[in-house]
Amino acid sequence: MMEPHRKPFAVFVTAVLLCCVSSDEEWEAVGAKKGDSVTLTTKDDGCDRGAQVVWMFGPQSPNTRIARVKDGEQRTNFSDHFKDRLQLDRQSGSLRISGLTFNDSGIYMCRSISSKIYTQRFNLSVYAPVCAPSIKINSSEVSTSCSSLLVECSVQNSRELRLSWFRGRDRLRETSGPDMSSRLILSLSVESSNGDEYSCVAENPVDQRSSRLLMEDTCLNHGEMLSWCHTEATVRLVLSAVLGLSLMGLVADHIRFSRQRRPRS
Incomplete structure (x- = not known):
């Protein structure tokens, strides 16, 4: 039996031996989309056989x-939160999570214990699927020449x-915001005569959706917008003609009035 005064020394020696065991630790950031599956893959040398x-x-x-994998047997039913959503590779120790939810975001740690202790941590972020952005034309902001x-x-x-x-592959403008309950809105002034292709892209670290704006679809050269431009031009022409006739009438009245007031010789 170990003498009482030697017990603290034995504990100290055990702690030193544990510290001398090889222990590595790595971090990896992982992103995935809600509803998808993700595999947290351990390094090839991270888990010894057995x-x-x-x-x-x-x-x-x-x-x-x-x-957990112990003595070749695996168990994944420790948590109701991950019920029926975990698959553990008993050879590599890699963990697969299916049906991801936002609450799956967090820190995952894999610890392999054999002749050495190997620890690997994963910071998993689960993102919402990105919706395709919508594009609309602000007809009240059409230029007077109907060119933009x-x-x-x-x-x-x-x-x-x-x-x-x-515009093509060139990013022209961008925006983001912290308010998750609002909509992101981004405006752009487009010239109708350059013939370029424009697209609006919504993206996060794991997903991307885009909507294209082709100039032939903007109605600048046909349809309602063309009618609006023609109507505006017609109205401006009519107003100019009315104004010109009014001025001519005023000038004629002024001449006639001046003649009436001129004294007779």
């Missing part, structure tokens, strides 16, 4: 066990979403 592998999870820190107009692109905002206008 090692015990434990997976932990937490929104801020990994404090809840969710999966203001187009407006909008999309429902979500986490880390960015909305951009492109």
Whole structure:
């Protein structure tokens, strides 16, 4: 039996030996889309054959066990949150999560324990699927010459979403915002005579959707917008003619009035 005064020394020696065991730790950022699946892949040299592998999870820190491989047997039913959504590779220790939800975002830790201790952490971020942005033409902002107009692109905002206008492959303008309950709106003045192709792109780190604006679809050269331009030009012409006739009438009245007041010789 170990003498009482030697017990603290034995504990100290055990702690030193554990510290001397090789221990590596790596971090990896992972992004995925809600509803999809993601595999948290361990490094090739991370898990020795026959090692015990434990997976932990937490929104801020990994404090809840969710999966384990021990003596060749795997178990994934520790947490009701991940019920029937975890698949564990008993050879590599990699973890697959299906049917992702926003609440799956957080820190995952894989710890392999054999002749050495290997720890790998994953910071998983789950994003909303991106909706296709909508484009509308602001007819009240059409230039007087009907050569340019203001187009407006909008999309429902979500986490880390960015909305951009492109001309070809060139990004012209972009916007983002912290308010997830609002819509992102981005306007752009478009020239009708350049024949370029414009597109509005909504994107986050894992998904992207776009809507194209072709100049032949803007109605600048036909349809309602052309009718509006012709109507405006006609109205301006009529107003100019009426104004000219009014001025001519005023001049004629002035001459006639002047003659009437001229004294007779």
